[in-house]
Amino acid sequence: MKRALITGITGQDGPYLARLLLSKGYKVYGTYRRTSSPNFWRLQHLGILKKITLIPADLSDMSSLLEAVTVSNPDEIYNLAAQSFVGASFDQPLHTTEIDASGATRFLEIIRHLNKNIKFYQASTSELFGGAKECPQDERTPMMPNSPYAAAKLHAYHMTKIYRHSYGIFTCNGILFNHESPLRGLEFVTRKITNSVAKIKLGLQKELVLGNLDAKRDWGYAGDFVKMMWMMMQHDKPDDFVIATGETYSVGEFAEEAFKVVGLDWKKYVKSDQKLHRPMEVHQLCGDARKARDVLGWEAEIKFKELVKMMVESDLRLWKKFTSGENFPWDAPSFPHGMDVIARNVTRDAKREAAAIGGKKLAGKKKKSTWKKLLKG
Ligand code: NAP
Numbered sequence: 001m002k003r004a005l006i007t008g009i010t011g012q013d014g015p016y017l018a019r020l021l022l023s024k025g026y027k028v029y030g031t032y033r034r035t036s037s038p039n040f041w042r043l044q045h046l047g048i049l050k051k052i053t054l055i056p057a058d059l060s061d062m063s064s065l066l067e068a069v070t071v072s073n074p075d076e077i078y079n080l081a082a083q084s085f086v087g088a089s090f091d092q093p094l095h096t097t098e099i100d101a102s103g104a105t106r107f108l109e110i111i112r113h114l115n116k117n118i119k120f121y122q123a124s125t126s127e128l129f130g131g132a133k134e135c136p137q138d139e140r141t142p143m144m145p146n147s148p149y150a151a152a153k154l155h156a157y158h159m160t161k162i163y164r165h166s167y168g169i170f171t172c173n174g175i176l177f178n179h180e181s182p183l184r185g186l187e188f189v190t191r192k193i194t195n196s197v198a199k200i201k202l203g204l205q206k207e208l209v210l211g212n213l214d215a216k217r218d219w220g221y222a223g224d225f226v227k228m229m230w231m232m233m234q235h236d237k238p239d240d241f242v243i244a245t246g247e248t249y250s251v252g253e254f255a256e257e258a259f260k261v262v263g264l265d266w267k268k269y270v271k272s273d274q275k276l277h278r279p280m281e282v283h284q285l286c287g288d289a290r291k292a293r294d295v296l297g298w299e300a301e302i303k304f305k306e307l308v309k310m311m312v313e314s315d316l317r318l319w320k321k322f323t324s325g326e327n328f329p330w331d332a333p334s335f336p337h338g339m340d341v342i343a344r345n346v347t348r349d350a351k352r353e354a355a356a357i358g359g360k361k362l363a364g365k366k367k368k369s370t371w372k373k374l375l376k377g
């Protein structure tokens with residue numbers, strides 16, 4: 001049975017990827033970070049929370065990452081964890097660098113020292129192209145980051161390549177263009193729009209205030225894009241791939257389409273506020289994923305209109321449930337019954353613990369236990 005470690009499993013992409021890997025027979029481990037209110041609702045939403053094993057780890061904390069790799073003993077690491085919000089990276093550039101740049105290097109160092117056979121996937125991004133003059137962008141387009149987030153991700157992108165070429169480690173960059181879903185965080189523009197459209201339709205909100213309506217993005221569906229993460233890790237050689245739909249629409253066009261789904265005219269509800277504009281904008285992204293199609297046979301299945309409809313309908317369902325007295329999924333109880341969580345414990349024997357969950361080879365190298373497998377609930 002193949003073993004995978006997914007960092008950032010509580011985010012949008014993590015649960016879709018975990019579900020895919022489970023369907024392929026993988027043993028799936030995922031890292032989550034300690035928060036005052038645990039957020040496992042996406043994993044619950046896809047019905048996979050109890051099918052995976054969770055390990056607490058923070059990308060800023062080397063020892064927790066080392067433990068996560070040791071205890072999961074993975075064949076493949078998918079590094080999805082990040083401070084992923086471009087806007088926030090202008091407010092917290094150092095934190096973003098620490099997590100998005102150095103975080104990836106920490107994993108590469110662990111692989112180099114512990115086991116060079118572990119394959120590594122880095123969640124790279126179309127933001128790397130930021131100010132590119134060319135459109136569409138592909139793997140050969142010059143990278144011109146326009147935000148602290150993009151600059152940090154560019155560092156991780158290069159380190160991923162450097163470890164491939166210097167040490168022969170199987171490392172891949174998935175250069176993913178924007179991908180969305182009903183599980184998208186509420187601060188990203190697509191979900192902000194679809195959530196507001198649902199509330200406006202139900203009379204729970206009056207207007208929608210956005211920033212730059214003219215910015216254009218190549219928006220795909222996260223469920224399609226995670227397939228390509230797995231496909232590039234199964235390829236006979238490590239490589240970097242652009243993943244995109246090849247179509248680009250403006251924020252205004254997304255809003256127009258979303259309001260259309262519920263039969264409303266967007267112009268009556270949407271306002272643009274200068275305060276929500278970014279210090280430096282990425283004006284247009286559109287990907288050319290020909291290499292992914294030709295080499296790996298991947299193509300985006302869900303396109304713009306279908307994606308917008310899926311997201312609006314999902315938010316409508318949620319808000320209708322709310323108005324009839326049901327909780328939101330993100331009100332899920334902390335540590336729901338039956339979760340498989342591995343937590344630190346200095347009193348147990350690491351070798352036995354890791355061996356019990358399959359980490360024999362690496363566990364043999366450790367002397368003292370720091371891990372205990374807890375079955376919560
Ligand atoms: P997301 O929803 O924001 O999820 C990010 C994940 O990273 C969450 O699980 C988050 O944990 C975790 N995380 C944040 N800081 C961490 C830290 N210090 N230590 C450990 N974990 C941490 O992002 P996503 O949309 O799933 O994207 C996945 C990856 O792809 C990210 O690296 C993103 O930058 C990249 N990417 C995304 C897109 C896109 O359009 N979605 C496109 C290109 C690249 P919490 O849940 O606790 O916050």
Ligand code: G4F
Binds near residue numbers: 125176277285
């Ligand atoms: O939804 P966004 O915040 O996504 P952005 O900046 O494109 O970043 C996302 O995609 C990247 C891939 O290209 C990922 F690497 C990254 O992690 C993230 O997933 O903003 C999209 C556009 C921007 O031009 C922004 O200025 O929408 C514009 N926008 C206009 N009004 C807004 C708003 N963005 C947000 N978040 N909120 C607004 O009210």
